[in-house]
Amino acid sequence: MMANLFSTFDPSTNILNFPINWLSSFMGLLILPMTFWLIPSRMMVVWINVMKILHKEFKTLLGSFNHKGSTFMFISLFTFILFNNFMGLFPYVFTSSSHMTMTLSLALPLWLSFMMFGWINHTQHMLAHLVPQGTPPMLMPFMVCIETISNMIRPGTLAVRLTANMIAGHLLLTLLGSTGLKMNPSLIIVLIITQLLLLMLEFAVSIIQSYVFAILSTLYSSEVI
Template sequence: MMTNLFSTFDPSTNIFNLSINWVSSVMGLIIIPMYFWFIPSRFTIIWIKIINMLHKEFKTLLGTFNHKGSTFMFISLFSFILFNNFMGLFPYIYTSSSHMSMTLSLALPLWFSFMMFGWMNHTQHMFAHLVPQGTPPILMPFMVCIETISNIIRPGTLAIRLAANMIAGHLLLTLLGNTGPLMNPLTVNLLIIVQLMLLSLEFAVSIIQSYVFAILSTLYSSEVI
């Protein structure tokens, strides 16, 4: 019996006292090698087109000062988050991307490395970012405080946005699913249709959130160059 609504996200899945919560995050290492066959499948061709589209978009966002191969870091980030989001849609699989320990460990190192690179190599440019152009002199101290706070909370907002969006849909699916045994057969059919619609919405949210995470990371990196 579920004693807590959030118990579905409780990291307690184990076999013989061996934790298997994060197995879903590394299952891609088993699936990916099949993409390296000489004759690509239709799915592989679609995925390559998606990667090329993301490469062009990330390259545009990074501007003229992007380093060679820098877009592949963000493409890998997008692919990793997308894979974990999709894994969470399957029944009885631990949703790793809905936990702050996972999302914050992705956002914090990225943000910290951008800040270190920016302050060490483009110090004057980083100071200029603290005061937006056209700010009245009397408001400059306040704008420095506001910009500093908004810069510091960036990894937190990235992590919370991803985790909260993944948790919200799963909680709604769990709540509706638990009401199934209490309904009559006619209402159960309606519930199944609603669950399928919500599952389709979660499928879209999984794609959108991985895209948003990668895009915002790209924008944050473009500001320090």
């Protein structure tokens, strides 16, 4: 019996007081040797095509900021978040992407690096970004405050969006699963079908949220030029 509904997300598994929940984030390293085969598998061919599509899209979004290899940082970010989201769909596997500790650790350094690069190398352009084009002179002080606040909360919105979406689906699955013991046997089939549909929805959400995180990071980086 859970004392708290959110206790399913607590990193409580440990061996000799060493927390092993976060090791699920590094299990992707186990599949890296597969990429070094001379003849790639069908799964690797599909993943290579996905990376090519992402590379073209990120290259378009970056525009003039696009340097050789700059898209691979965002492709790696997408891959890392996607893997962690998928790992959380397995039973009894710790969902690391549902914790602000991880999501904010990804969003904050990216945003800080973009801001530092922009303000140091393109100060005039960054100041011009604070006042949208065509703003009346009377509204300029207010627009500077609004744009500054919206810029400051970007890493928080990135982190909270990913965390909230991952928590919401898992909580719904947990709530429905906990009611199965008290339901009539005739309704168990309906519950199982509902759980499977929600699992498919979570599968789609895992992909979409990884894509949204990577796309928004790319857009934020393209604004500093």
